[in-house]
Amino acid sequence: MLRLLRKTGSLGSALKGKTAANCTAPFSCFSVASPSSCLTPAAAPTIPATRIRRRFADFLPWTVRRQAHTGVYLHHTNPGRGTDSLAVALGLVHALDRIQPGMGYFRPIDRTTIGGNRAAVMKEIYGFEDDMSSMHGVTQQKAFELITTDRMDDLLEEIYRAFEQIRKRHEFLVIEGTSLKGWGGDTATLNAKLSNLLGTSAIFFTDARGAIRNEIYRSKEEWEHEILESAKVSDLAFKREKVEVLADIVHTLPSEIRDVEALKKLFADANIPFAGAIPDDPLLHSLQVHDVMRTLDAELLFELKGKGAALSTGVTNFIVATLQLSDLLAELPKNGDPRKGSVVITDSSRSDILLSLLHLHQSRTFANIAALVLTGGKRPEKCVEQLVQDQADKSSLPVLVSPMPSFETSALLSKAEATIEPRSYRKIERAQLIFEENVDMDVITKALLKEQPVRMNPKLFIHNLFTKAKANKKHIVLPEGSEPRTVQAAGIVLNRDLCEITLVGNKQAIEQVAKQYRVDISRAHIVDPPRSPRLEAYIDYMYEVRKHKGMNKGAAHESLIADCNYFGTCMVALGDADGMVSGAINTTANTVRPALQIIKTSPNLPLVSSVFFMCLPDRVLVYGDCAINSSPNSEELATIAIQSAETAAAFGVEPKVAMLSYATGTSNKGPLIQKVIDATEIAKKKRPDLLIEGPLQYDAAVNPETAKTKLKGKDSPVAGKATVLIFPDLNTGNNTYKAVQQSTGAVAVGPLLQGLKKPVNDLSRGCTVMDIVTTIALTAVQASNKKSS
Structure with a gap:
């Protein structure tokens, strides 16, 4: 399963240092509280970084070099929020995954006996095939026992034995260390010993906010030096163990000190390689619906279409609904970002609110409701539940059943902590994106690669395909505009900023599909053929190129209205789009025939x-x-x-x-x-x-x-x-x-x-969303090559 880079728009502004001490979470009738202001920073373990025993070589846009290392050790130099430390690890694994086939993931010390949440996220996102139990060495409990009884050698032996087993199955391992939370000892030295034991070099992750988490105020210069000191402590420990530090990546950098060049100079003066600074992004530590579900141990009232997207919807605020429905409707925001919204909390007896919100969620005046929580531990009455089931197939609104009454439910949600889980799709793609945009991988690859070119692997091919499409942004028309896979693919392409998109079809139908699948297509052009101001121009053009075959203007008009592929082909022929992709619900003949009739073949090589x-x-x-x-x-x-x-x-x-x-x-x-x-x-x-x-x-x-x-x-x-x-x-x-x-x-x-004179490409009717995304990128690159030739 290919894991590809996503564009999700501009980077979020940095958080302003809010903590539980200066937050309140009032939950009264229709009270609104921002979840980000009610969160206590997650007490996540400091996670050491990974290292590799193989060298990579510099790679050019369409080539890759042979590796010499077998792994890389990731070391987190200071404690921070679990979501932030996991996000930067996800970004690096994603970057390495493009240039390193056969990669695996391993944690020497983990919190649980089954690999823990981090291993679960890595396993699902990057398709690692190992059992969860084989993705870690020992549990924290076992590590405490061996360290406190002065049996460090036994600890290292157990970890190495587990490492050897997983190494047999992988050419390359990302090894993520631990803070060994609760131990109170020198975790930098422990992780340096483990990195040395496993024969790897190290990459440091330094949390900019974690460097001064207990400080009330620091000037910009003091803050920068605190960040450097945090890295230097670990650098000394790793150098004592003769472990090479390949790079330090600063993350969660607040806007107050977003001076990357100043940090780069400080690290250079300290002789610590600096690979980049990732800005703080509120999305990564924002609540999503699955966090609400996990916090409450709630269950879904009914299964959802597009369940993954629905559960990863962002939570902007909580609304406790205790009064009349009309009062609730007045509190709900209208027509905002479909990827986030309010969580409404109400007693399970309020069938009026349940049915009304399900209906409202499907309406064109869509209020941004992320989820509805029914409290009291009871399901609705049978007659109401039957009505709910009748609407279930049309709805993508998560309805959660909390086992607790409304007050306890609200109180617990005021303390909810954000996480990154395998279904946190938006957070995962944001983590990958901001890593790519802010980290110079050349610093890492030049340390790991040597000049020995090898053949390209699939992940790099796809990555470079997307890079080239983005660099030469073209306009691609998708005639099957209301087909769900096509709409989802359009959202991904627009998110990544790969090219401009036009969807052909009924505007209301297309927007309804986008709403159902939680897809943002606000930047897409939507063209309904009967209402297009260009329809007459297309009729004239089609008549001119087909009149020798007996076509009249009436027949041209009928073809353009009845067949989306003829309309899309005319857009390409007249330069209103650079290329076309179709075939998710049309046959190859129906896709290619209009192109042969209207666009025609190249004169020098007249064959498709x-x-x-x-x-x-x-x-x-x-x-x-x-x-x-x-x-x-x-x-x-x-x-x-x-x-x-x-x-x-x-x-x-x-x-x-x-x-x-x-x-x-x-x-x-x-x-x-x-x-x-x-x-x-x-x-x-x-x-x-x-x-x-x-x-x-x-x-x-x-x-x-x-x-x-x-x-x-x-x-x-x-x-x-x-x-x-x-x-x-x-x-x-x-x-x-x-x-x-x-x-x-x-x-x-x-x-x-x-x-063909201009690019038109066909899809398999069994294509996936990512197949469509890739074909759109191929078509865009084709179009740019034709323009430059």
């Missing part, structure tokens, strides 16, 4: 074909044609080869083209082999600058030893090193890409269509 980017664990290969041409002749096969080579080069894959057949070289003869031989010659004559060879069998194309044997020692710039593989027909190509995908777990990105 396709490629898949096959993202293998250690490389990215380009397969063509696996989706469009069933039985191309030699001329068409040569065209496909040239198109695929150009596509590969455009996406950072050096094209070495193998023309595939069931025989290599002159080992066999036959009409199918001759077709490939002729296609190879045609392609070479048309593009003598390309490296093209054929016929080759697949093994001779990608395996150097096999190539040497089958070519009888003949040296070849392509055989054994091919990156672009051209199949002789659709039957072979389609089955091969599916076989590789299913048998190896490779990620197949595509199909990407080639040969």
